[in-house]
Amino acid sequence: IQVQLFDQPNSTQWKLTKNGIFTMKSFYMDLINFGPLSRSLHIWKVKVRLRIKIFMWFVHKQVILTKDNLIKRRWVGSSWCCFCDHDETIQHLFFECPLAKILWRTIHIAFNINPPVDIASLFRTWLAG
Known part of the structure; x- marks a missing residue:
């Protein structure tokens, strides 16, 4: 962060907007374009509620x-x-648990979507679709 000193009262300006005022949109766009989210960009383009996008990112x-x-x-x-009665991991909870398998089987029957086997294949499926 660059700091310049002037003989005026202190003020802050948000450099991501023309008028210097913070907006969530400018922050969000900066994160997507330049922040740690860029590798997960496809998640942020899915048309679902923000809380679901955040969960998907997690x-x-x-x-x-x-x-x-x-x-x-x-x-x-x-x-x-x-x-x-298995250890709970992300892989287990979302793919290997008998309950998860039932849910994925239901999705397969209802929407003809092949169940993913791990996190990577889950997100490859979303990218392809």
């Missing part, structure tokens, strides 16, 4: 607070999935 980055990720943060508790 899944893509594999930072959902599944029990394995909680344990890495010194959480004390069972690592077992609450739907079955």
